[in-house]
Amino acid sequence: MNRQHGFSYIGILILLAIIGAVSAQTMELASTVALRSKEAELQAQGDEFSRAFKRYYRASPQGSPSYPKELRDLLRDPRFPGTVRHLRRIPRNPLTGSTNWMPIPAPGGGIMGVAVIAPGEPMRKPQRTLAPATVGAPTPAGATAPQVAAPASGYATWRFGYDPAQATGTITPDANASAPQAAP
Numbered sequence: 300m301n302r303q304h305g306f307s308y309i310g311i312l313i314l315l316a317i318i319g320a321v322s323a324q325t326m327e328l329a330s331t332v333a334l335r336s337k338e339a340e341l342q343a344q345g346d347e348f349s350r351a352f353k354r355y356y357r358a359s360p361q362g363s364p365s366y367p368k369e370l371r372d373l374l375r376d377p378r379f380p381g382t383v384r385h386l387r388r389i390p391r392n393p394l395t396g397s398t399n400w401m402p403i404p405a406p407g408g409g410i411m412g413v414a415v416i417a418p419g420e421p422m423r424k425p426q427r428t429l430a431p432a433t434v435g436a437p438t439p440a441g442a443t444a445p446q447v448a449a450p451a452s453g454y455a456t457w458r459f460g461y462d463p464a465q466a467t468g469t470i471t472p473d474a475n476a477s478a479p480q481a482a483p
Contacts, residue, residue, distance in 0.1 A: 334422055337393040341415065342426055344390040345459035348400075348413055349427065351385040352461035358383070364463070366409030370402065392417060394454065403429065403460055412460015421454055429458040429465075 351373045352366070358376065359365050367373055376383040389398045394417040405411035412429050 331422070338422060340393040341454075341457065344393070345415075345425065345457060346427060347386070347390060348459040349461055352410075352412055352459075354385045356461050356463065358385075365407075366405040366411050366461075368409050370400065370410065370413070394419075401455065403458060410460075411462060412458055414459075415454040415457040417454040419454065420452065421457065425457045425459075427459075428456070429460050429462055 355367050355373060355376065356364050359378070365378075367376075370389055373386040374384060374389070376385060389400070391398050392400065392415065394415070397416075399416050400413035401416050402410040403412040403414055
């Protein structure tokens with residue numbers, strides 16, 4: 300009789316070990332799914348940034364295209380007397396929950412894009428991003444844009460913006476990409 304109770308005890312311990320292993324695998328899978336979802340959201344927000352930088356650049360007066368001096372200029376374009384918005388709000392980074400983005404200086408001054416500020420390594424590569432040669436590109440003499448070293452790895456390699464030199468394939472087509480959005 301004692302032997303049977305000991306056998307049941309060992310059986311329960313084995314069952315608990317199996318349940319623990321399955322739970323650990325489930326938690327790992329849930330974590331992976333959550334990170335992939337955040338990366339997809341990050342890509343969508345990056346595409347939104349890219350369209351906004353493109354709209355701002357293309358809405359410049361004829362013959363003098365320019366980039367915004369700061370991200371807030373995308374919320375309300377200071378070059379127009381009325382309210383012209385290229386973004387409704389600065390999006391939150393889904394990986395960190397903050398609205399902090401690393402500005403990418405444009406040749407000639409201003410900001411041509413943003414890089415992601417987040418710890419860790421991404422699970423995948425971004426689908427659309429500024430070319431590495433663009434980040435930290437030489438700034439012409441007299442320009443106020445600081446140099447930014449091109450990141451080697453991590454989420455900082457996810458860079459979103461607009462570079463007319465590589466305009467083909469940089470961002471997704473948008474029916475309203477060339478027309479700025481005016482607020483009533």
